[in-house]
Amino acid sequence: MSDLDAAKKAARVAAFARRAAAHAAARPGQAGHLSSVLAGHRGVPVSGYMAMRSEIDPLPAMEEAAAHGPVCVPVIVAKGLPLKFARWEPGCAMVEGPFGARVPEVIDYIEPEILIVPLVAFSRRGGRLGYGGGFYDRTLELLRGKRPTLAVGFAYGAQEDPEVPLEVTDQPLDLIVTEAEVITPGG
Template sequence: MDKSAARTAAFARRKAAHSPHAATAGYLSEVLAGHRGVALAGYMAMRTEIDPTPAMEEAAAHGPVGVPVIIGAGQPLKFRRWEPGCTLIKGDFGAMIPENGDWMTPQIVIVPLVAFDRQGGRLGYGGGFYDRTLEQLRAAQPTMAIGFAYTAQEDTALPLEPTDQPLDLIVTEQGVITP
């Protein structure tokens, strides 16, 4: 299966699993509680992505939290400091980002995804932003990548490439998977 077909199938599974009102970040909060004060980057959920905001709000009480900002095609993401209640504006691809704030470098990155496997493989949206970003961050310092997804997004046959950065953990609404 090629990446395009894999994404189409994974989007359908994610849409079926999505419940915007369900409490789904409990296990993510538990994982992050073991890393209080460590610089963290989350993301602002779009469409049917599982929402990490409750866990990000808890983490922000203990240390810096940022969200990704797309700088340009083919470039790594940068992370702008985020705080609960800060003013957000639409960034590239419709992602909400803080209107202003300092840039920060995370040591933990909560990564959105389309599909994952139990070996730490991740299928993203196809732009390579997180792969480039994780590669750059990991070259500079140890950086943990936590995939956050619905259990239904698991796939046993992802079309991975050598440039795909692995996940260190996968957290779902049902538990934690260690590759």
């Protein structure tokens, strides 16, 4: 295991513990700032995610965004490939997809221009530590090669880590939204 891999593993363990504690203490309204950010992009295709375990839940913001434009959720096609995105609507039938992520029962692929990105840890400089599969990094690189694509990290403030270990392939976040604030890296 390389030094960088070991640093990422240690950072994930610490961040998962901080996230679990924040999740246990969470109150309603955690997605309020995310809704405000998305309100400035009405009608633009946005990808959210179905929260798993102790992830902060973007569902209220996704439901609001769906009233103004297309919303989708990620679909893992295969290990090592970029994500695809299936159209999602509030109340649509969902099934378990690969890796346990819930996806719409009826798959209608669309391509988002804004991605609400789950994460394990983030830095105020826009660094993101994910789960280690590289799905979002590959996906953001692909989408950003086609058009401007906004990556919005969504996390509890407790997931902040000033020294997120990064690789050259790690795609930066354009914004980080927590339950308490909106962070513009470098801003």
